[in-house]
Amino acid sequence: xxxxxxxxxxxxxxxxxxxxxxxxxxxxxxxxxxxxxxxxxxxxxxxxxxxxxxxxxxxxxxxxxxxxxxxxxxxxxxxxxxxxxxxxxxxxxxxxxxxxxxxxxxxxxxxxxxxxxxxxxxxxxxxxxxxxxxxxxxxxxxxxxxxxxxxxxxxxxxxxxxxxxxxxxxxxxxxxxxxxxxxxxxxxxxxxxxxxxxxxxxxxxxxxxxxxxxxxxxxxxxxxxxxxxxxxxxxxxxxxxxxxxxxxxxxxxxxxxxxxxxxxxxxxxxxxxxxxxxxxxxxxxxxxxxxxxxxxxxxxxxxxxxxxxxxxxxxxxxxxxxxxxxxxxxxxxxxxxxxxxxxxxxxxxx
Numbered sequence: 001x002x003x004x005x006x007x008x009x010x011x012x013x014x015x016x017x018x019x020x021x022x023x024x025x026x027x028x029x030x031x032x033x034x035x036x037x038x039x040x041x042x043x044x045x046x047x048x049x050x051x052x053x054x055x056x057x058x059x060x061x062x063x064x065x066x067x068x069x070x071x072x073x074x075x076x077x078x079x080x081x082x083x084x085x086x087x088x089x090x091x092x093x094x095x096x097x098x099x100x101x102x103x104x105x106x107x108x109x110x111x112x113x114x115x116x117x118x119x120x121x122x123x124x125x126x127x128x129x130x131x132x133x134x135x136x137x138x139x140x141x142x143x144x145x146x147x148x149x150x151x152x153x154x155x156x157x158x159x160x161x162x163x164x165x166x167x168x169x170x171x172x173x174x175x176x177x178x179x180x181x182x183x184x185x186x187x188x189x190x191x192x193x194x195x196x197x198x199x200x201x202x203x204x205x206x207x208x209x210x211x212x213x214x215x216x217x218x219x220x221x222x223x224x225x226x227x228x229x230x231x232x233x234x235x236x237x238x239x240x241x242x243x244x245x246x247x248x249x250x251x252x253x254x255x256x257x258x259x260x261x262x263x264x265x266x267x268x269x270x271x272x273x274x275x276x277x278x279x280x281x282x283x284x285x286x287x288x289x290x291x292x293x294x295x296x297x298x299x300x301x302x303x304x305x306x307x308x309x310x311x312x313x314x315x316x317x318x319x320x321x322x323x324x325x326x327x328x329x330x331x332x333x334x335x336x337x338x339x340x341x342x343x344x345x346x347x348x349x350x
Contacts, residue, residue, distance in 0.1 A: 017050045121155040127167070130295050130319045132276070140174030141181065146200075146273055147295045147318070155179075164207070167294075168200035170274065173214075187254050191217045191241075198271060206253035209244065210262075210270055217241040218252055276318050282311045285334070285346070295319040303347035307334060310348065 020036060028036060040047055125145060127133050133145040135153075139160065143151060149167025156179075162171070163184040173181040175194030183190045185199050185207040195214025201207045209218065219241040242257045244250065247267060250259035262270070269279040278295075280288050286308040289300045295318040302308045312332055316324055325344070328334040333349040 013045060020050060121153060124152050126150045129297055139176060142172040144170040144274055164199055164201060170198045172196045188252050189219050206251055209252050210249045211244045211246050212267060213246050215243060215245045217243055218257060278316045278318050280313050282313045285310045285312050288312050296321055297342060299343045301345045303345055307346055307348050
């Protein structure tokens with residue numbers, strides 16, 4: 001009997017990881033299920049390589065599709081060996097373990113002992129111009145990313161931290177009093193235990209916050225995050241933070257926060273982007289185009305001040321440039337011309 005085994009080099013393992021990600025993306029065949037199980041269990045380096053490749057290729061869809069199989073707060077996973085069953089359940093367990101838990105092995109030495117908490121997650125998620133994405137997290141929370149957005153997610157056993165680095169996102173936070181859900185944006189943080197809210201970065205120093213359910217606490221992000229608490233008092237940023245409740249909207253910066261209360265219809269209009277729609281209520285065309293431009297690579301130019309100040313209202317499908325031009329021409333007497341494939345000039349019709 002030949003007991004000699006051939007060991008793969010690091011370069012070979014990395015190449016194999018690339019091949020497995022490619023196969024998983026298109027869907028594993030029945031014959032590949034067990035082969036994937038055998039390969040991913042060969043060594044921790046195999047798992048680390050697969051995680052590295054998945055992160056490089058931005059294969060977060062794997063985690064998004066399978067995260068529902070996570071227990072919300074398992075006490076511990078006592079065996080670092082992946083035990084696969086059959087077909088989908090087996091592959092799901094392996095890929096979740098690789099993508100989520102292997103990051104913990106890389107950053108927390110204590111995880112090499114064989115005790116892994118599946119609620120610990122570290123990953124980035126990004127959308128391109130015109131793209132939207134829904135991310136289901138291991139704790140049951142859901143992030144809805146709008147166009148051209150980027151978030152960095154880092155869950156520990158004490159805190160659930162998310163950093164909105166670009167764009168806009170709506171957060172539906174699973175209730176967990178032991179681990180506050182903290183979103184960093186610009187120079188402040190928004191903290192929730194179980195609630196829903198929308199955050200849109202307007203520039204490097206401020207963001208727009210809309211609370212759609214429950215309540216959140218806004219703090220300067222230089223404060224001690226571990227001491228966050230929520231009560232029924234409205235406080236200032238110099239103290240424990242500013243409390244905002246469902247239906248309130250505010251532009252958040254280092255200055256004082258002045259929230260306004262919206263009607264239910266206004267809240268729905270602000271969240272219309274989740275259904276791929278944009279709603280305007282008489283804004284100047286220049287302002288409306290600034291919002292529309294977030295969803296397209298087309299560059300709009302306004303011929304004069306008159307067309308810039310033309311007020312527009314209505315429902316527009318995000319990214320539907322032809323539909324927008326048709327509506328502007330037929331409803332607002334605004335004509336267009338194209339100087340090239342990516343540039344459209346708008347002017348007042350005669």
